[in-house]
Amino acid sequence: MVAKKPLFWAFVYAALIFMVLFNLIPFFWMTSSSLKTDYEVIDYPPTILPKKVTFGAYTRMWTQEQFFQYFLNSLTVSSTTAFFSSFIGVFAAYGFSRFYFRGRTTLMTIFLSSQLIPGVLLVGPYFKMLSYVELYNTLSGLILSQTTITLPFSIWMLKGYVDTVPETIDQAAMVDGASRLRICLTIILPNILPGLVATIIFAFLLSWGDLLWALCLISDQAKQTMTLGITQLVGQFRVQWSEIMAATVIVTIVPATLYLLLQRYLIQGFTEGAVKR
Amino acid sequence: MRIREKYTGFLFIFPAFLLLVSILGFPAFAAVMQSFNLIWVKIPSFSLTSYHRLIGDVEFLGTLKNTVIFVGLTVSFHLLIGLGVALLLNLEIRNKRFFRVIAILPWTVPDVIGGLIWRFMFDTLPGMINAILLEFAIIVDPIDWLGNPKLAFGCLIFAETWRGYPFAMLILLAGLQAIPQVQYEAAQIDGASKFQSFFYITLPNLKYMIIIAFVLDTIWESRLFGMIYSMTGGGPGYSSQVLSLLTYKHYFLFFNTSYAGAIAVVLAVFMLIISLPYLVMTMRRE
Numbered sequence: 001m002v003a004k005k006p007l008f009w010a011f012v013y014a015a016l017i018f019m020v021l022f023n024l025i026p027f028f029w030m031t032s033s034s035l036k037t038d039y040e041v042i043d044y045p046p047t048i049l050p051k052k053v054t055f056g057a058y059t060r061m062w063t064q065e066q067f068f069q070y071f072l073n074s075l076t077v078s079s080t081t082a083f084f085s086s087f088i089g090v091f092a093a094y095g096f097s098r099f100y101f102r103g104r105t106t107l108m109t110i111f112l113s114s115q116l117i118p119g120v121l122l123v124g125p126y127f128k129m130l131s132y133v134e135l136y137n138t139l140s141g142l143i144l145s146q147t148t149i150t151l152p153f154s155i156w157m158l159k160g161y162v163d164t165v166p167e168t169i170d171q172a173a174m175v176d177g178a179s180r181l182r183i184c185l186t187i188i189l190p191n192i193l194p195g196l197v198a199t200i201i202f203a204f205l206l207s208w209g210d211l212l213w214a215l216c217l218i219s220d221q222a223k224q225t226m227t228l229g230i231t232q233l234v235g236q237f238r239v240q241w242s243e244i245m246a247a248t249v250i251v252t253i254v255p256a257t258l259y260l261l262l263q264r265y266l267i268q269g270f271t272e273g274a275v276k277r
Numbered sequence: 278m279r280i281r282e283k284y285t286g287f288l289f290i291f292p293a294f295l296l297l298v299s300i301l302g303f304p305a306f307a308a309v310m311q312s313f314n315l316i317w318v319k320i321p322s323f324s325l326t327s328y329h330r331l332i333g334d335v336e337f338l339g340t341l342k343n344t345v346i347f348v349g350l351t352v353s354f355h356l357l358i359g360l361g362v363a364l365l366l367n368l369e370i371r372n373k374r375f376f377r378v379i380a381i382l383p384w385t386v387p388d389v390i391g392g393l394i395w396r397f398m399f400d401t402l403p404g405m406i407n408a409i410l411l412e413f414a415i416i417v418d419p420i421d422w423l424g425n426p427k428l429a430f431g432c433l434i435f436a437e438t439w440r441g442y443p444f445a446m447l448i449l450l451a452g453l454q455a456i457p458q459v460q461y462e463a464a465q466i467d468g469a470s471k472f473q474s475f476f477y478i479t480l481p482n483l484k485y486m487i488i489i490a491f492v493l494d495t496i497w498e499s500r501l502f503g504m505i506y507s508m509t510g511g512g513p514g515y516s517s518q519v520l521s522l523l524t525y526k527h528y529f530l531f532f533n534t535s536y537a538g539a540i541a542v543v544l545a546v547f548m549l550i551i552s553l554p555y556l557v558m559t560m561r562r563e
Binding site for chain 1: 285286287288289290292293294296297300301302303304305307308311317361362365368370376378379380381382383384385386387388389390391393394395396397398400402403404405408411439447496499500502503506507520521524525528529534537538541542544545548549552556
């Protein structure tokens with residue numbers, strides 16, 4: 001048993017190093033390619049590191065293409081979606097957590113199972129609906145549509161957080177004459193603040209990474225989001241890999257940073273909503 | 278007081294309810310109606326034409342098969358690799374935080390972007406995969422990974438395995454950390470081997486976490502669109518196409534709206550069948 005130990009740990013660290021390589025190689029390749037010149041990036045055989053580091057791809061992307069506009073659009077759509085669905089979600093989560101009315105479980109299950117409806121089923125009729133109310137090809141229409149993805153998740157995560165606040169706090173406040181709405185806003189909200197922030201950020205990221213809705217509901221180039229803008233760039237006749245990789249670096253930095261900062265809260269939110277009552 | 282309370286609860290839920298009915302419920306209902314030729318046509322009449330057409334459509338059948346394989350394989354790989362890495366990270370290792378952060382990274386990449394990165398990785402001449410394989414003399418000539426119908430689908434599954442497994446890993450790691458250490462100590466005293474502890478303590482304790490990871494991942498992989506769109510576009514031919522992409526093509530490129538509705542309904546039914554056990558379980562637990 002003792003003799004086996006060093007071998008065991010050697011295996012563990014070898015596996016971990018393999019995992020690190022497997023996970024990081026694409027990131028490495030993306031970053032390295034984004035720093036190459038247009039010619040070097042399509043060289044054969046490819047160079048592992050750029051011969052001469054250049055930020056040319058980054059500057060071209062921001063100046064020649066409309067990427068600054070795409071970036072702003074993505075930022076607007078994702079943050080509005082995130083705040084909107086978390087705002088509506090907080091009340092629903094409070095309602096589900098504190099009131100034991102008939103059909104509560106059924107309603108909750110319906111809310112959750114709405115995730116089972118694939119986006120492609122909705123996007124067609126959505127296109128018709130938005131055209132009808134003249135919201136097709138607008139950022140507002142896109143925000144409304146992305147709420148379909150984020151709202152059920154927000155409610156689920158937030159309910160998990162509200163459940164962790166003891167109900168005796170509510171009861172004490174009610175004895176003091178506070179209304180339910182006031183309890184929700186002034187007592188529950190401060191108590192679940194970290195969870196709320198995690199929920200907002202998760203909704204932001206869901207919306208940030210979306211392609212389907214933007215692809216189907218936006219036709220104007222000036223209204224495209226980052227993800228849509230990049231995929232359109234690939235569709236063009238000459239694939240500018242250095243620029244595309246520079247753009248992917250920028251689109252990835254935002255969620256990667258946020259996830260790493262908030263991983264603990266996100267996992268708590270995912271699991272508590274499902275495991276606890 | 279009691280009656281008033283009952284309605285207060287619903288008032289809190291009402292905005293979300295209204296929103297979900299109008300932006301989710303209605304379009305879903307409309308899509309189903311459309312697949313039966315009941316709305317948004319000149320002469321609405323109930324018809325099963327779209328569904329009949331599905332049975333004889335070779336592209337649809339191939340795509341359905343691809344979807345089942347894609348979801349089956351990616352979810353299995355995610356759970357297996359996720360469990361493996363979670364077990365490693367649950368050990369008393371040095372630099373735990375570092376390994377943990379690296380382990381999560383792929384999941385933070387939006388799927389569309391993951392598709393683009395891997396498309397470039399698998400590129401025939403300037404791609405990195407061929408460069409590595411040639412360097413170690415595993416292959417003699419560069420392989421056209423994404424241009425070969427036999428290989429493209431496998432590459433896609435590989436790329437999605439990379440991107441998706443950290444989520445399963447995180448959920449399972451949270452589950453592993455919640456297992457009381459006492460159970461292992463008790464088993465050790467009773468003379469249980471490491472394997473026995475794993476099968477009789479670890480796995481049963483992880484049951485709920487495994488189910489959560491399985492169901493959420495299945496839903497996400499079935500709906501996956503961006504990565505396939507950006508990496509292979511479903512090609513060559515329809516060798517790497519899945520149902521979400523086929524629906525999109527029929528609706529927005531070929532304007533077969535009713536037919537697209539029928540395909541999407543099949544996808545929704547597929548997802549429902551897989552996650553039904555979970556829904557039943559949630560209901561029972563409440």
